[in-house]
Amino acid sequence: MVMASQDRITSHSRGMRDLLPAHMRGFRRVEDAFRAAAGRWGYEEVRTPTIENYSLFTTAGMLTPQMLSRVYSFLDWDGWSGERVVLRPDSTIPVSRAAEESRMETPARLFYVQNVFRFNDSGDREDWQCGIEYLGAPHTIGDLEVSAVACETLATLGFTPQVRLSHVGVIRGVLDACGIAAEAVPADLADQISKTGLRALREAASTNAQLSAFVEVALQPFAGHSLIANLVALAPASAPSIAASLDELAGVAGALVASGRDVTVDFSLPRNFEYYTGVVFEFFANGIEWGGGGRYTTASGGTACGLALEAARLASLLASATPRRVVVSIVPATKMDFGPALAVAEALHSTGIAAALANDNRSGTIAVRVGGDSLVAMTPDGDRQMTSLDDVVGLLVQYK
Numbered sequence: 375m376v377m378a379s380q381d382r383i384t385s386h387s388r389g390m391r392d393l394l395p396a397h398m399r400g401f402r403r404v405e406d407a408f409r410a411a412a413g414r415w416g417y418e419e420v421r422t423p424t425i426e427n428y429s430l431f432t433t434a435g436m437l438t439p440q441m442l443s444r445v446y447s448f449l450d451w452d453g454w455s456g457e458r459v460v461l462r463p464d465s466t467i468p469v470s471r472a473a474e475e476s477r478m479e480t481p482a483r484l485f486y487v488q489n490v491f492r493f494n495d496s497g498d499r500e501d502w503q504c505g506i507e508y509l510g511a512p513h514t515i516g517d518l519e520v521s522a523v524a525c526e527t528l529a530t531l532g533f534t535p536q537v538r539l540s541h542v543g544v545i546r547g548v549l550d551a552c553g554i555a556a557e558a559v560p561a562d563l564a565d566q567i568s569k570t571g572l573r574a575l576r577e578a579a580s581t582n583a584q585l586s587a588f589v590e591v592a593l594q595p596f597a598g599h600s601l602i603a604n605l606v607a608l609a610p611a612s613a614p615s616i617a618a619s620l621d622e623l624a625g626v627a628g629a630l631v632a633s634g635r636d637v638t639v640d641f642s643l644p645r646n647f648e649y650y651t652g653v654v655f656e657f658f659a660n661g662i663e664w665g666g667g668g669r670y671t672t673a674s675g676g677t678a679c680g681l682a683l684e685a686a687r688l689a690s691l692l693a694s695a696t697p698r699r700v701v702v703s704i705v706p707a708t709k710m711d712f713g714p715a716l717a718v719a720e721a722l723h724s725t726g727i728a729a730a731l732a733n734d735n736r737s738g739t740i741a742v743r744v745g746g747d748s749l750v751a752m753t754p755d756g757d758r759q760m761t762s763l764d765d766v767v768g769l770l771v772q773y774k
Contacts, residue, residue, distance in 0.1 A: 389499025400693035404685050405487055407530040408504040411523050412485040417506055420484045422468035428458040433673050444493040461491035466680050469507045470672045480510030505682035516679040517626045517653045524657045524681050533659035536636040539627055540643035542650045543619025545572055551585050551613040552578045572641040584610045595640040599627035626653050700773050703732035707745030715744045721763050727774050740773055
């Protein structure tokens, strides 16, 4: 029998990650901020299975071939037959599936906090996301609401969010003006569009002077929404859908600006034009992109809008800035004091103060020594003899 090496035994699976206490403190901070923001807007939580049918993700237009090539796929074999399944590579599609399968009424506001599994260039293969799906979302109103949840979450975490906006309809309109049907875009060009947005169409548009001029102006990011009107004037008459898309984009950008948000219109936004159908957005803070989303069509043809924030990356940033919770050490003087010590701990718990049993007061910076009828609170301000359990709670609540 060949024994595995010690390194093999003690190593986690490639691309996966352990979330240790410091990281989890940051993660819970992110999760709490997101849950609170989503709840304020009326969203309800859902959770979907880790394993889904592979066929769910091969539906036309749902995931690109490049994305499908990066999923964990295997045969669910029962000894006689099997079906190909995947570890959940995306949450939007399963949430939509769950809503339709349960015949959920729309509009439906749903949110989730769960992990997804897929191969990517960074080497990480497991990501945690905080996301929402507004199924049956009205145009513009839905886009604004989804953006608001993301901005409120980032603001609660201490960031000043910046919203970057684009509209997939502009890309589709340029493709149409170039004589390229959206459903017949070459795979390499579709991949470039998903990475660089409208920038990928510079060469294709160069043979049409008016279209090329429009693309060059559109590729200059600008703050707010005031310059969208200039783009409408430049848009080629041969692609009327461009003007309609710009008008919708102007409505979303204008409302966000009016609400006090920092907005940039950027048509080089990397988004999958085969999946998204309308306004798309990314959310930045401190020069870093923390998530994004947009409007899409569900497998059954319904309209929807959603977003996903990168919870694990946000947690990593916040971990060092999220202090460890103070835990009061409850120290029984003798074995006869174990019961009273438990009562003290539970009394503190009922007020939201963390407390745990300890052998001596050196286990923490704050302690309560329980001995017979004696209660001694040991704090950074010194030791104090307490006359009752209520007095202990009243003293220690300031260290909560």
